[in-house]
Amino acid sequence: xxxxxxxxxxxxxxxxxxxxxxxxxxxxxxxxxxxxxxxxxxxxxxxxxxxxxxxxxxxxxxxxxxxxxxxxxxxxxxxxxxxxxxxxxxxxxxxxxxxxxxxxxxxxxxxxxxxxxxxxxxxxxxxxxxxxxxxxxxxxxxxxxxxxxxxxxxxxxxxxxxxxxxxxxxxxxxxxxxxxxxxxxxxxxxxxxxxxxxxxxxxxxxxxxxxxxxxxxxxxxxxxxxxxxxxxxxxxxxxxxxxxxxxxxxxxxxxxxxxxxxxxxxxxxxxxxxxxxxxxxxxxxxxxxxxxxxxxxxxxxxxxxxxxxxxxxxxxxxxxxxxxxxxxxxxxxxxxxxxxxxxxxxxxxxxxxxxxxxxxxxxxxxxxxxxxxxxxxxxxxxxxxxxxxxxxxxxxxxxxxxxxxxxxxxxxxxxxxxxxxxxxxxxxxxxxxxxxxxxxxxxxxxxxxxxxxxxxxxxxxxxxxxxxxxxxxxxxxxxxxxxxxxxxxxxxxxxxxxxxxxxxxxxxxxxxxxxxxxxxxxxxxxxxxxxxxxxxxxxxxxxxxxxxxxxxxxxxxxxxxxxxxxxxxxxxxxxxxxxxxxxxxxxxxxxxxxxxxxxxxxxxxxxxxxxxxxxxxxxxxxxxxxxxxxxxxxxxxxxxxxxxxxxxxxxxxxxxxxxxxxxxxxxxxxxxxxxxxxxxxxxxxxxxxxxxxxxxxxxxxxxxxxxxxxxxxxxxxxxxxxxxxxxxxxxxxxxxxxxxxxxxxxxxxxxxxxxxxxxxxxxxxxxxxxxxxxxxxxxxxxxxxxxxxxxxxxxxxxxxxxxxxxxxxxxxxxxxxxxxxxxxxxxxxxxxxxxxxxxxxxxxxxxxxxxxxxxxxxxxxxxxxxxxxxxxxxxxxxxxxxxxxxxxxxxxxxxxxxxxxxxxxxxxxxxxxxxxxxxxxxxxxxxxxxxxxxxxxxxxxxxxxxxxxxxxxxxxxxxxxxxxxxxxxxxxxxxxxx
Numbered sequence: 001x002x003x004x005x006x007x008x009x010x011x012x013x014x015x016x017x018x019x020x021x022x023x024x025x026x027x028x029x030x031x032x033x034x035x036x037x038x039x040x041x042x043x044x045x046x047x048x049x050x051x052x053x054x055x056x057x058x059x060x061x062x063x064x065x066x067x068x069x070x071x072x073x074x075x076x077x078x079x080x081x082x083x084x085x086x087x088x089x090x091x092x093x094x095x096x097x098x099x100x101x102x103x104x105x106x107x108x109x110x111x112x113x114x115x116x117x118x119x120x121x122x123x124x125x126x127x128x129x130x131x132x133x134x135x136x137x138x139x140x141x142x143x144x145x146x147x148x149x150x151x152x153x154x155x156x157x158x159x160x161x162x163x164x165x166x167x168x169x170x171x172x173x174x175x176x177x178x179x180x181x182x183x184x185x186x187x188x189x190x191x192x193x194x195x196x197x198x199x200x201x202x203x204x205x206x207x208x209x210x211x212x213x214x215x216x217x218x219x220x221x222x223x224x225x226x227x228x229x230x231x232x233x234x235x236x237x238x239x240x241x242x243x244x245x246x247x248x249x250x251x252x253x254x255x256x257x258x259x260x261x262x263x264x265x266x267x268x269x270x271x272x273x274x275x276x277x278x279x280x281x282x283x284x285x286x287x288x289x290x291x292x293x294x295x296x297x298x299x300x301x302x303x304x305x306x307x308x309x310x311x312x313x314x315x316x317x318x319x320x321x322x323x324x325x326x327x328x329x330x331x332x333x334x335x336x337x338x339x340x341x342x343x344x345x346x347x348x349x350x351x352x353x354x355x356x357x358x359x360x361x362x363x364x365x366x367x368x369x370x371x372x373x374x375x376x377x378x379x380x381x382x383x384x385x386x387x388x389x390x391x392x393x394x395x396x397x398x399x400x401x402x403x404x405x406x407x408x409x410x411x412x413x414x415x416x417x418x419x420x421x422x423x424x425x426x427x428x429x430x431x432x433x434x435x436x437x438x439x440x441x442x443x444x445x446x447x448x449x450x451x452x453x454x455x456x457x458x459x460x461x462x463x464x465x466x467x468x469x470x471x472x473x474x475x476x477x478x479x480x481x482x483x484x485x486x487x488x489x490x491x492x493x494x495x496x497x498x499x500x501x502x503x504x505x506x507x508x509x510x511x512x513x514x515x516x517x518x519x520x521x522x523x524x525x526x527x528x529x530x531x532x533x534x535x536x537x538x539x540x541x542x543x544x545x546x547x548x549x550x551x552x553x554x555x556x557x558x559x560x561x562x563x564x565x566x567x568x569x570x571x572x573x574x575x576x577x578x579x580x581x582x583x584x585x586x587x588x589x590x591x592x593x594x595x596x597x598x599x600x601x602x603x604x605x606x607x608x609x610x611x612x613x614x615x616x617x618x619x620x621x622x623x624x625x626x627x628x629x630x631x632x633x634x635x636x637x638x639x640x641x642x643x644x645x646x647x648x649x650x651x652x653x654x655x656x657x658x659x660x661x662x663x664x665x666x667x668x669x670x671x672x673x674x675x676x677x678x679x680x681x682x683x684x685x686x687x688x689x690x691x692x693x694x695x696x697x698x699x700x701x702x703x704x705x706x707x708x709x710x711x712x713x714x715x716x717x718x719x720x721x722x723x724x725x726x727x728x729x730x731x732x733x734x735x736x737x738x739x740x741x742x743x744x745x746x747x748x749x750x751x752x753x754x755x756x757x758x759x760x761x762x763x764x765x766x767x768x769x770x771x772x773x774x775x776x777x778x779x780x781x782x783x784x785x786x787x788x789x790x791x792x793x794x795x796x797x798x799x800x801x802x803x804x805x806x807x808x809x810x811x812x813x814x815x816x817x818x819x820x821x822x823x824x825x826x827x828x829x830x831x832x833x834x835x836x837x838x839x840x841x842x843x844x845x846x847x848x849x850x851x852x853x854x855x856x857x858x859x860x861x862x863x864x865x866x867x868x869x870x871x872x873x874x875x876x877x878x879x880x881x882x883x884x885x886x887x888x889x890x891x892x893x894x895x896x897x898x899x900x901x902x903x904x905x906x907x908x909x910x911x912x913x914x915x916x917x918x919x920x921x922x923x924x925x926x927x928x929x930x931x932x933x934x935x936x937x938x939x940x941x942x943x944x945x946x947x948x949x950x951x952x953x954x955x956x957x958x959x960x961x962x963x964x965x966x967x968x969x970x971x972x973x974x975x976x977x978x
Contacts (some may be wrong), residue, residue, distance in 0.1 A: 005778045022714050045733060046085040050957075053079075101187035105130045107180020109145060118187065122159060133157055135211045137293065141171070145183045145883060149175040152284060156214045157187070163229050166190050166206065197656040199454030203278075203299030203499060206285070207236050211256040220388065223299060224276075225270040233922050235430065236297065240280065256295050259284050268299060272788045277302040304457060307332045311462050314697075322469040326358040329462050330436075333418040336448045338870070339438035346434045346467060348618040351379045355436075355618060356408075357470070359850065365411040370612035372408075375400035382432045387451065388421035390443045395420075410437065419445035423454050425463050434467045442601060454678055473617075477505040478623055483633055494528035494638075495604075498631055502608065504531045506620050510577045512537070512611040514550060516602060521545050532577050532611065540901040541576075548574035549662060550605050553585035557599040560585050581613040588628060590635045603635070611897035654723075654741035657730065662701050665736060668853045674723075674743055675715050683952055703737060705729065713741070718775050723747065815874070821868055823951075828869045829862040830905065830954075830973055837876040838895065845884050852896040863905045867954040875958075879909055879969050886967060902973035912919045 010647065031796045054077055058070070095102055101118035103111050105884065114125035122133070131141040135158045144151045150172040157165045167187045176182040196216060197204045203220035205213055216228040224231065224239065237252035243265050255262050262282045267275040280915070281298040282599050314320070314328035330342045341363065345356040353371040377399045381387065390397055397404050404410075419440040426434035454460065481501030488494040495513040496549065500509045512528040520541040531535050545551055552571035553560045561584045563571045566849055573583055586602035589597060606628070608616070648668035649656055654675075657666040664682045667675075675682060675690065691697030692712035699711055706727040713721045722744040728737040838849060854860075865872070883893045894910040944960070951958045956973040 032177050033725065046088045047081050052226075053806075074391045076518060099187075099189075101185075103130060103177075103683060104174065104184040105145060105185060106176040106349055107182050108177065109142065114178065121157060121165060130183075131601040133822065136208050137454070139813055140293075142167075144171045146181075148181050148183075150801070155187070156208055156294075156574075163232050166194070166215055185885070195215055195924075199662075201453070205231075205297040205299070206234055207256055207295045209257065209294050210568060211253055211295075214294070220299060223270070223273050223276060223301065225274075230271075234376070234656075239269050241269055241275065243267055244688070254283050256297070258282070259292050261441065263301065268301075269370055279305055281429075296489065301336070303336045303451060304356070304453075307336050310335075310854075311458050315462055315465060321467075322473060323358050324467045325466045326463065326549060327360055329459060330358070331465070332359045333436075333438070333454060333457075335457055337421075338440065338445070340441050341412070341439040342439045343439075344434065344463065344466075347432055348809050349431075351432065353614075353617045354378075363415065364413065367408055368611070369408045370610065370615040371405055371617035372406070373400060373403070374616070380431075382424040383430065385933075386448065388419075388446045388448045390419050391415060392420045392439065402444040416441045418443040421446035421448065421450050423451050423460060423463075425460055425467060427464070427467075436463055440942050451968065456464075473621075474505060474531070474623060477501070478627055481505060481627065485631055488634075491528065491638075492929070494634065496529075496632075498606070499527045499529035502606075502624070502627070506624065508608050508610050508615065509580065511699065512576065512603045512607040514543075514555070514607055515863065516545065516605060517542075518545070522660050523550050526604070530577065532579070533610075534577055534579070537576050538901065540904070542902070545573060549583055550574075550607060550750065553587055553605065554599055557587070557597060557602075559587065559615045560611055561615070565611070578609065580609040580611060580743050582610050582615045584608040584616045586624070586628060589632050592632075592636060651740075654743065656687060656741065657738040658737050658739065660703070660735040662687050662703075674713070674721065690714060699725075700739075702727075703729075710744075722882060757855055821871075823868075825866045826977055827864050827866050830865045830872065831863045832861050833869055834876050834897075834907065835860065837873060837880060840877075841884075848884065848887060848892055850892040850894050852894065854895055854897045854970070860901070863899075864971070864978060865954050865956075865973055866975050872954050873905070875908060875947045875971075883909050883911050887911050888913050900972075903977065905973045905975060907971040907973070909969040913965050914967045915965075 009863045011157050034049060038046070058074075061070070061073075063284075096115050098100075098115065099117055101121055102113075102115040103118055104113035104504050105570055106112045109129055111125050111128055111130050118125050122128075122501055131138045131145065133142050133154045137155055140153060141155070144153060150170065153171065154965070155169045157167055159165070168190055170186040170188070172184050174182050174184040194217070197206075197217040198219075200217060200219065203223045204215075204217040205220055206212050206215040211230045213234050216224070217233045221227055221231075235253070236256055241561075252266075261284065266278055266280050268278045268280075279300045279302060280694045281300075283296045283298070284292050285294045285296055286292060295956060310332040311329060313326055315334065319323075320328075326344045330344070333339075334342070342360045343356050344358040344752050345354050347354050348371075354374055355371045356367065356369075359367055372742040378835045381399055393404065393409065396409055417439040419442055421438050423436040423438075424432050425436065436454075438446070438450070446929075464929040480503070481497065484497045484501060485494060486814075488497050492771055499513055500510065501837075507637055509532045510528070510530050513526045514523040515526050520542075521544055523545060524542055525539050526536065528536055543550060544580070545554060548608075549560060549562055549571045554689070560571055561582065562571060564580050565573060565581050565583060580600070584607075586606040586608070587599070587602040588606060588707075589601040590603040648666075649670075651668060652669035652670065654673075655666075655668040656664060656671050659665050664687055669681050672678060672682070680833070686701075686702035688697045690713045691700045692714040696711045696713075701708065704727075707727065708724060708726050711723060711725050713723055715721055723744040724744060726740050728738050730738050797887075809897075835854070838846060838851075838854075887893055891912050891914075894908065896906075896910075898906040898908075898909045900906055946960045951971055951973075953975060956971055959968075959970040959972075961968045961970075
């Protein structure tokens, strides 16, 4: 039977086609019967429901209609039925199958229809009182049903012992089949909202109007220590206590039911009865009708709030070093995720190495590995989402076989670390840039929730900033070093910039620049930057070119490294600084002419050492390669400039380079002499203006190559110089041309200069003989003189004659020393020779000398050299005489001897308060005669080139420098083993 009054359709209801419609039933009864059948949703749909009614009608009209009339009626019945069925059944199917719960509520508030979605939530929904399903909000639902207007409510569907379900309900008017005001209910699930709550970093509780929990997100479950099913139905006020021990339950209960929002500190009481200081925010939840449907409580532990604030502070501090920023992050994290040891490090781009940059707190044992090798599994492991555990050693060995021998891993394990959790720092896509690892002596300390917590607090973003700052700092330091290298003037300054800059950029302990002396087969230190705390290596240190790591890098023509010196040395490494664990030798090339790099192009060898093993990997090496490539370019430019200047000076023609406009851009010293201008004064002048007449000017202004042509230059008013000129394109990128001028006056001048030079030398030879005889006569006179005053005067005269002879000796010896010696070497004492040169000076000159480590009397430690004593004596006497000549009245000449390691002798002569001889100008004599005059003065006063040649012949080097107003000569001699 079908209960028409209650509209309840039994599940075993008869199929509609079997029900007869008695003719005596009223229309209202028949309508209710049809509505009940429609609610049953039979398989035939609307057509099947109406078929019995139409059949009853047909029987009633059987005697009234003809066969044709009955056929026409049936035709229209079918048409109307099909049309209505098509529309009704389509809508009905959609209503049945929708994922939203739908109910029809009759005028008594009873559910008369429930679709599949509602039956899935509440199988016995049909026939139940609709408002009673929503617990504390039943009254609100009844009011909405009776209002007979569309309303939207937030509701919690109570299902007995099953968890309640939060829904948004839309209620609207719908008259039932008895004509009573009923309603429809469209109940929408809010799973998306709950899923959104689950992603929040803070705890979220949703309460009903009575203050009971109907939903808790994942973070709230963690904080309270219970699942959401266990929490549903509990009074939320019982889970909080006032920080000041007030009447907490009463106060919190009022807060949670109040329509006003509130934010307060409190203590959260977990189900395990532990308390956590939190800050709670209570926000009332309203329906569209502005009726309060409960409350949303946000729970933020005070510790997390403080960590967020601390991280913001750390990030806001300007000029923080990246390591300080990381330490600040670690200290903040420790307040919410306890650890006994924390490490932060970066990865190479190929994920083959990892470098630990910050360790907190600093362990008692030494962290001795720079770049850790990584296995192929590490990248996938860091992306797996499960980066925590209780056996660090086993995990490390599984990911990187062979790492069990690493001393750092051993020390970590020996210090008792068990639990660990790693926060990967991603840089976009699949790239892992860095990681933060927390270690604890307590097993089971970490369960992986710490990773989400740290990400929610912004730890990953803060560490990404630190990693970017590390990269930026290295790039800034490299750029600064590049600028310093570009502005370095001298060879030694360039080596100093390179050594100190590399130590600053990469933090390596010891950086030395060695030059390659192929003549002696030795590496020699040019500069060293030592930050190890141990004494510097003596600058006299040398190493054979065939030995050690430096020798192997030179032999193999490539950079070589010793990654673990303590374990094994592959290249016969020779320790420079004790206690280093890894070393690198990096060749620096200057000349680059061969298609492939050649070891003969290597002029410097960079030696880098570190107290960490495997120190030379990753982005450091990429940056070092780029940096040294620029350094090589600078050295190459310096070398090419030196070659250019040497070639320009070696060419005994005037060299002039002009641009497309014919303006002078570069000249050599012969061109400066030819045009009668000092170096650089011709820059920017138009070469054509020096033509003596119009044809010469047109020729000088032309860019057409000229093989050889005679032209006359007018270098000054009425000063004409006949020349032989040639011009050719320079074949550069800027259209410059090269002019070569030969001064035709040189032929005549050459013979004149040769005559003068021979005459001067001949005069010097003739004058020296009388001077030497006079000195000898005075010596004999001293031996027979009896009066002391006479003896002193004779000795003074003899010494003055000897001093005067130095000038003639220069003139007479210049040609002789330039020629190759005509007799074999002999071994003699260089110190004794120098002492004789000083003792032969007049007494007042000896008193003007300030001698250091140089005994004039007694036996001195001999220093033997192999050569020709008269040539070295000439060098000493010429330098002493020149120093005395340049000495101001009250200044002294410093003469210092210094024994060096490796059987070397350093002799220095210094004169203070003198003018720079290079800046003293003489009246210009013009052209070649001017150069000859300068050469004559130089030979007569010092003969520096001759002195230099004499020193060089005795395996020595001569240095001349001007430091402010102090003129300095230095001689380094190499001794001979007896």
